[in-house]
Amino acid sequence: MRPTLTQFDMATIAIRTILPLKSPADVLLRQFFRDHPAAGQNDRAVIAEIVFGILRHRFFLECLTEKTTPRALLLAYLVKFEGMNLRELTTFINESEAKWLAHIKAVTLASQPLAIQAEFPQWFMEKLQKFLSDAEILRLGQALQQPAPLDLRVNTLLAKRDEILTLLNQKSIDAHATPYSPIGIRLTGKPAINKDPLFLSGKIEVQDEGSQILGYLLAPRRSEMVVDFCAGAGGKALMLGALMHSQGRIYAFDISEKRLNNLKPRLKRSGLSNLHPHRINNENDARIKRLYGKIDRVLVDVPCSGLGTLRRNPDLKWRQTPQSIEELKHKQADILSSAANLVKPGGRLVYATCSLLPEENQEIIECFLSGNTLFTRLNCANLLAQQKIPLDTGEYLQLSPALHQTDGFFAAALERKK
Structure with missing residues (x-):
């Protein structure tokens, strides 16, 4: 990537605007482009790549x-990560900057402390060192510094994966089947898939492969009642509806009207008739209580630190703190406790986060089970094997960008005793 002088100047302003990180970086960047309507599509792509590249390698x-x-x-x-030499930068720099850039060109990343090489803040390093070796931390950090690939989910209500792969490759879009999800496709590069007829007709949705695996852990059946407890914009609920062949009933609950509004056009495209979005006030809303003990399958993808998604959201490293993790842990425990009340005897609950930290994951589950004798833990590897998915990370599902090329997901599957 070689920015033009105009793009260089705009990128400088964008970095100045975004780096205080008073809001999520993608939100700030969208606002920046709204404030600078003269930026064309190519300008926006270059500036976005630069801003997120700097956030990934900021330390x-x-x-x-x-x-x-x-x-x-x-x-x-530009010098260290885009490989630009001083000759290419002559129109951008003065003499003192040229001397400084010549000096830093010789500085290697390998000569830096582990936290700098991994691009993790010290508080996060200390948490990781409790359960990972230095080599594992470095491998994880390097994986999280790479941009995430673009994963798609085939809407099996409307199409088959082989058919979609053929159509994408005919359009010269480099597309391959994902290694674990039977309905996933991974693209090379970042084509404008949201303008493609396959997307507009509802045959494909953008969804990380790790997120798709959660649907297979829940494994809803056609006639069942299902709840997506923290549905957000509904990506997982849409997948569950397709797995159920648009039969049975799915409730998509969320406290955010805005997020649920984002689900509406996706639901319309999907062809589903069994998905019912509802805004709730909190995890103890009256709508929830009316369903206590009646639901076959409950997915609880709780609000979390999001530290498993640093490939997409590198700004979270600075926006999360040890204090925010503590607050999240209490919220996660409360949500899990409330969602568990929905499950009927013999029913299944899947608890999930996109965090890497045991305190948001295993520890929440262990604490819940120690105080709730109605539930037993299921083995995630066995559940996936039943779905013919060759993925064994043990009793819990633990996906890592370093090992599985997905976001960092955690999931536990629980069953209410009959």
């Missing part, structure tokens, strides 16, 4: 720059 870049100004971060990024 190392700040080590290289005495003054961590947006301009210095941008120049260091």
Whole structure:
């Protein structure tokens, strides 16, 4: 990538606008582009790539720059991660900057402390070191510094995966079957898939392969009643509806009207008739209580730190803190406890996060089970084997970008005793 002078100047302004990170980086970037309507599609792509590249490598870049100004971060990024040489930068830099860039060109990442190489803040490093070796931390950090691939889910109500793969490849879109999800497709590059007729007709949806695996852990049947407890924009609920062949009934609950509104056009495209979105006030809403003990399958993808999604959301490293993790843990325990009340005897609950931390994952489940004798833990590897999915991470599902090329997902499957 070689930015033009205009793109360089706009990227500098974008970095200055976004780096305080008072909101999620993608939200701030969308607002920046709204405030700069003259930026064309190519300009936006280049600027977005630069901004997220700097966020992925910010710790190392700040080590290289005495003054961590947006301009210095941008120049260091172009030299160290985009491979631009000083001759290519002559139109952008002055003499003192040229000397500094020549100096930092010789600085290697391997010479830095582990936290800088992995691009993790110290508080996060300390948490990881409790259960990972230094080599594992470095491998995880390097994986999380790479942009995530674009994964699709085939809507099996309307199409088959082989058919979609053929159609995509006929359009010269490099597409391959995902290794674990039987209905997933991974694309090379980032084509504008949201404008493709396959997307507009509801035959494909954008969904990380790890997220798709959660649907297979829940494994809803056609005639069942299912709840997606923290549905968000409904990606998992849509998948569950397709797995149920649009039969039975799915409730998609969320506290955010805005997120559920984002589900409406997706639901219309999907062809599903069994999915019912409802806004709730909290996990103890009257709508929830009316369903206590009546639901066959409950998916609880709780609000979490999101630290398993750093490939997509590198800004979370600075926006999360040890204090925010503590607050999330209490919320996660409360939501799990409330959602468990929905499950009928013999029913299944899947608890999931996109966090890497045991305190949001295993520890929440162990604490819940120690105080709730109505539930037993199921073996996730066995459940996936029943679905003919060759993925064994033990009793719990633990997906890692370093090992599985997905986001960092955790899931536990619980069954209410009959």
